[in-house]
Amino acid sequence: MQEKLGNKIMVETVNVTAGYRKGEILHGVDFCAEKGEITTLIGANGSGKSTLLRVILGFLPFWGGDVRIDNISLKAMSREALARKIAYLPQGKNVPDISAERMVLHGRFPYLRYPRKYGAEDYRIAETAMMQTGIAEFAHRQMAELSGGMRQKVYIAMALAQQAEVIVMDEPTTYLDIGQQLKFAQLMRQLSAEGKTIIMVLHDILLAMKLSDRIAALQDGRILKYGTPDDIIRSGIVERLYGVAVKSLCTEAGVQYFYDICKEV
């Protein structure tokens, strides 16, 4: 992890403030994600994780500060230019009524000009993306027929077809069983090894510790701590956020993380 430190910063927020009509949610957030790393946001409900994601994605206009994607300010980018840089995986509750192949193909949308028709090249890229996530055999199935894990792979394939360097995910493991979660983690590792920058919100702290290169802990719209999983554990921040301590244990199979529940009782 140390040798990655000199990496290029892909996503950077500088003193960003943002919020909704009811009031400010993010009070000056400095956050960054480096190329080829998995950066995870953790924090209690309502701490501003999703809001930060929405700001980075350009869904929510920010009030102050600046957001830079690959060193270009978000304000200087068109929606399509931004979509060529950042792909987004929504929470898996919405099931569109189309075939998986079509879904992946729509990842090519930001590259098209009016009248937008998908060409042979787009079909080829979509097919490659589907092979990569292992859903090529389900290409002609309807999204509604697929299981939650499969659907998520379709969304990931869509993000790959989008050929964006950054992939942003909001609680990607929520609807997955434990086996699917581990497969998902493997796929994420593989993607980050291929140079994709991944930013996600995770509620499962143990998975976050195992999977992430960096973790940003948010509380009340501020970054409380930003660092490697080890830094986060040593600082005892998880206990402050959730009231539950996480401990690590070095074993033969690498570092293992566990909730220190005894302490709570």
Next chain:
Amino acid sequence: MRNKKVSASGRLCLVKMIWRKFAVKKGKRCRKPYLGWGITVCILIMVLSMCLGNIQFSPLELPGILRGDGGNVKRSILLYARVPRTLASLFAGAGLAVSGAVLQNVLANRLASPGIIGVNAGAGLGVTLCCGLGVLSGFWISVSAFAGSLLSILLIFLFSCRFHASRTTVILSGVALNSILNAICESLTVLDTDLAMLSIDFRVGGFSAVSFTRLLPAAGLIGFGMLILFTLCNELDVLALGDETAQGVGLQVGRYRMLFLLLAALLAGAAVSFAGLLGFVGLIVPHFVRRFTGNESGKLLPMCAVSGAGFVTLCDMVSKLLFAPYELPVGILMSVIGGPVFLFLLVRHKGGHGQMYNE
């Protein structure tokens, strides 16, 4: 005899093969040539609709009659009654069906139809006001219907822009506006009972009074709207993926949703302006077409246009012939068919919350 039959069926097979090949050419997957069949059936209905009536022509006679071979009376019947009426029902059906399909996709609700965003109520009020002012020419009734429907759409636009309304809110505000406009309409007709008599033709809907002056501007609008929509199929599909996914692939969601609502309103408003309030076309046709083509707009919209046109023309023909020489207004016939279908849809989709639309 037997030999002849075999060779005929053999020829049919050949035609089918060529047809399949033609249809498969674009996509990789084999798909059935629904659009080809649709167009064929539609043309058949169109020709039948021009031939059948109180005076019957044979299909082969038609070009001759147009040239004036069968005498002036026949030519006038064909040119000033049958042709405008057939064209009107084709355009109205296509416009309403495409408008319904677009609205269902944009609002992510299978039970959306042009009526739900206030097209019908606005047009109804426009016509009632027009009759109230004493203007009774067909052309001005068309204009006021179109203006009424556009105005009510604009109201919903302003409302949803002002409050950044979600898709559900757009539907609900449409329903609210519908009831407000209908209430105004009803109270006007209660105050002046003549109005009820004058505007009833329009409210029921039908093609018996269609003329080229009423038809052509509206038909132009419908053709224009459909052409634009057919080039925006991918945008429509991406929009239907849900707001965040659509934004994630670079679609300006708010702008495109408004554009689609406006185009749908344009199609429906133009259709309603000469056809009257034809209830359920915008609801039934897209729903049935979906079963065959799936939900991809590239296939759905053209098929909706063709089947909507065919369906309305068929209904118009049946209503013309069923109790000849009396005519049943086509709107009534369609409501008789549409009502039960609507109930069926309600049961099937549990109020529009099928598994794909739990927003």
